Amino acid sequence: QVRLVESGGGSVQAGGSLRLSCVASGYSNANYCMAWFRQTPGQKREEVAAFSGFGTTRYVDSVKGRFTISRVNANHTLSLQMNNLRPEDSGMYYCAATHGTWCLLRPGEVFDYWGQGTQVAVSS
Helix, strand or coil: CCEEEEEEEEEEEEEEECCEEEEECCCCCCCCCCEEEECCCCCCCCEEEEEECCCCCCCCHCCCCCCCEEEEECEEEEEECCCCCCCHHHHEEEEEECCCCCCCCCCCCCEEEEEECCCEEEEC
8 A cells, every 4th residue: 555654844934945755655666656746725736846757857837946856766755845935835735656657757647646745834
């Protein structure tokens, strides 16, 4: 059974930095895709950054140049370094992963497993 456990998050002033981490368990290899999503009340969940099973990444335009997604396959860990945070980055951040373990991160990739979420609050 796949399980995702997030850590990090918190409150910070605009311009500050935070780092999120997610540890996955239940996989037999590391070629699944992982991603960070965020959601604010009343809004659709949005993919912020994603990492394929083979090293490629993608970012939503609003975070390019400020956020960096990284992954350590040996311990099934995904991280998101968030710099120069803005109030509009606030929200609940979720770690997600695919069921498929040969994941190339196609457009519209479906993520099957989700963490419990960690809150990020950026004040102006």
